[in-house]
Amino acid sequence: MTKPWHNRWMQLIFGIICMGLVANLQYAWTLFVNPIQVKTGWALSAIQLSFSIFIVVETWLVPVEGWMVDKFGPRFVILIGAVFAAAGWVIDSYATSIEMLYVAAVIAGIGAGCVYGTCVGNALKWFPDKRGLAAGLTAAGFGAGAAITVIPIGNMILSAGYEQAFLFFGLAQGGLIFLLALLMVKPTPPVGVQAAPRIVTTKVDYTSGQMIRKPLFWLIYAIFVVVAAGGLMVTAQIGPIAKDYGLATLPMSFFGATLPLLTMTLSIDNLCNGFTRPLCGFISDRFGRENTMFFVFAGEGLAMLGLMHFGRDPIAFMTFAALIFLFWGEIFSIFPAICADTFGVKNAASNAGTLYTAKGTASLLVPLASVLSAGGNWSFVLVAGAIVTVTAAFSAKFILAPYRKRFIESANRNAA
Numbered sequence: 493m494t495k496p497w498h499n500r501w502m503q504l505i506f507g508i509i510c511m512g513l514v515a516n517l518q519y520a521w522t523l524f525v526n527p528i529q530v531k532t533g534w535a536l537s538a539i540q541l542s543f544s545i546f547i548v549v550e551t552w553l554v555p556v557e558g559w560m561v562d563k564f565g566p567r568f569v570i571l572i573g574a575v576f577a578a579a580g581w582v583i584d585s586y587a588t589s590i591e592m593l594y595v596a597a598v599i600a601g602i603g604a605g606c607v608y609g610t611c612v613g614n615a616l617k618w619f620p621d622k623r624g625l626a627a628g629l630t631a632a633g634f635g636a637g638a639a640i641t642v643i644p645i646g647n648m649i650l651s652a653g654y655e656q657a658f659l660f661f662g663l664a665q666g667g668l669i670f671l672l673a674l675l676m677v678k679p680t681p682p683v684g685v686q687a688a689p690r691i692v693t694t695k696v697d698y699t700s701g702q703m704i705r706k707p708l709f710w711l712i713y714a715i716f717v718v719v720a721a722g723g724l725m726v727t728a729q730i731g732p733i734a735k736d737y738g739l740a741t742l743p744m745s746f747f748g749a750t751l752p753l754l755t756m757t758l759s760i761d762n763l764c765n766g767f768t769r770p771l772c773g774f775i776s777d778r779f780g781r782e783n784t785m786f787f788v789f790a791g792e793g794l795a796m797l798g799l800m801h802f803g804r805d806p807i808a809f810m811t812f813a814a815l816i817f818l819f820w821g822e823i824f825s826i827f828p829a830i831c832a833d834t835f836g837v838k839n840a841a842s843n844a845g846t847l848y849t850a851k852g853t854a855s856l857l858v859p860l861a862s863v864l865s866a867g868g869n870w871s872f873v874l875v876a877g878a879i880v881t882v883t884a885a886f887s888a889k890f891i892l893a894p895y896r897k898r899f900i901e902s903a904n905r906n907a908a
Contacts, residue, residue, distance in 0.1 A: 497675050500618040500682070506672050507611035507630050510570060512637025513665045513672075514577050514607040517546065517600045519638030519762055520645050520661075522731055524584075527654040528593075538590050542597040544855055549601025551852030554609040555700060558845030562838075566610045570673035573606025578666020585658035607669060608634060609848065610676075612824075613841025616832045617679035623832055624781070628773025628825030636766020639759050646755060696903045697836030700846045708834065708899050711892055713850050716827050718884045719789055720854035722877040723820035725861040726796060729873065730757065730813055736868040737804050744806065757810050764814045765821035772822035773829060781830040782893035784822070789885035792819035793878040800874040834896055 580600025619626035795815035
C-alpha cells in the first residue's frame with residue numbers, strides 16, 4: 493500500500509520546505525557581513541569572497557549531485573545536504589580566520605547544491621504535465637524562504653551576536669532538512685500524464701554528456717548566464733546602492749511595522765523573488781517558455797532603468813527594487829522547465845544541474861558591478877544590467893524559440 497506522503501503533491505511540498513530551509517545560506521548572508529567586519533576587522537572584499545565561493549560551489553557541483561539523485565534517489569543526497577548545510581554555518585560561528593570562513597563557504601555550498609539540485613530535479617520528474625509550475629513552486633521555496641526568517645536572524649544578530657545566529661539557525665535548519673529527507677522517495681509520475689500540446693517537448697532522453705554537445709544547450713546556457721549576471725549584479729548590490737542613496741537606515745512603516753528601509757526592502761524583495769517563480773512557471777506552461785521569457789526579461793531591464801531614474805525616492809526605491817526581483821527570480825523555474833522540455837525527463841536532475849552552473853558562471857561577473865560603480869555611480873551598473881537583460885529577451889523570442897522548435901521536431905522524427 494502506498495504511503496500517504498508518497499503522493500506527488502506531498503513530495504513537492506517536502507521539497508519546497510527543504511528549499512526554504514536552505515535559502516538563508518544565500519539570502520541572509522548580507523545580514524552577517526557588517527557584523528563580521530566590525531568584530532574581526534577583515535576587509536569587506538575578503539569577507540564577500542566567501543559568498544562568491546559559496547555560489548560557485550553551490551552551482552558548479554549540482555551536475556554531480558544531480559547525477560547522484562538520478563542514480564540513488566533523493567533521500568540519500570538530501571541527507572548529505574542537510575549535514576553539510578548545518579556544518580557550514582556552525583563553522584562560520586566559530587571562524588577565527590578568513591580561511592575558516594572560506595572553508596565554511598565550500599561546505600555550505602555543497603549542502604545547498606545537494607538540496608537545490610535534488611528538489612528541482614524531483615519536481616521536474618513528478619510533474620511532466622506541470623513542469624513550469626512545479627519547478628517554480630520548488631524554486632519559490634528558495635526565493636521566499638529567507639523572507640520568513642530574515643527578521644528573526646537579524647534580531648538574533650543584534651541581541652546575541654552573529655556567532656550565535658550562525659550556530660542556532662545552522663543547526664535548526666540542517667536538522668529539519670534531515671528529518672524531511674527521510675520522507676522523500678524516488679519519483680514515480682502518474683502513467684499517461686503529459687505536457688500540454690502547446691509546449692514543445694522532446695521524446696528523446698539525453699544524458700548530460702550528450703546534451704552539452706548540442707549547440708542549442710549552449711545558446712540556452714548563454715541566455716541564462718546573461719540574465720543571471722544582470723540580475724545578480726543589481727540584487728547583490730541593493731544594500732550598497734541604498735547606502736549610497738542615503739536610504740539604508742531610513743525608517744519605513746508597512747502594515748504597522750517600522751523597520752529600516754533596507755531591511756524592509758530585502759523582505760519584500762525576497763517575497764517577490766519567491767512569488768514570481770511559480771507564477772511565471774504557470775504562465776510558461778500556458779503560453780510557452782520563450783514568450784514568457786521575452787516579457788519578464790524586458791520587464792527586468794525596464795525596472796533597472798526605473799531604479800536608476802527614480803531610486804533616490806524611498807517609495808520608488810522599494811518599488812523598483814521589488815520589480816527587479818519579481819522579473820528576475822523566474823529564471824530559476826523557466827530554465828529547468830525548458831531544459832526538461834528540450835532534453836528529456838529521465839536525466840532531468842543532472843541535466844538541470846548542468847544548466848544551473850550558469851548561475852555560478854554569472855556570479856563571476858558580479859565583481860564587475862564594483863568596478864562600474866566606482867565613486868558611487870550606480871547608473872553604469874543599472875544601464876549595463878538593463879542592456880543585457882533586454883538583449884536576452886529578444887534573443888529568447890526570435891533566436892531560441894525557432895531554433896529549439898526545429899531541434900525537437902527533428903529529434904522526435906528520428907526517434908519515431
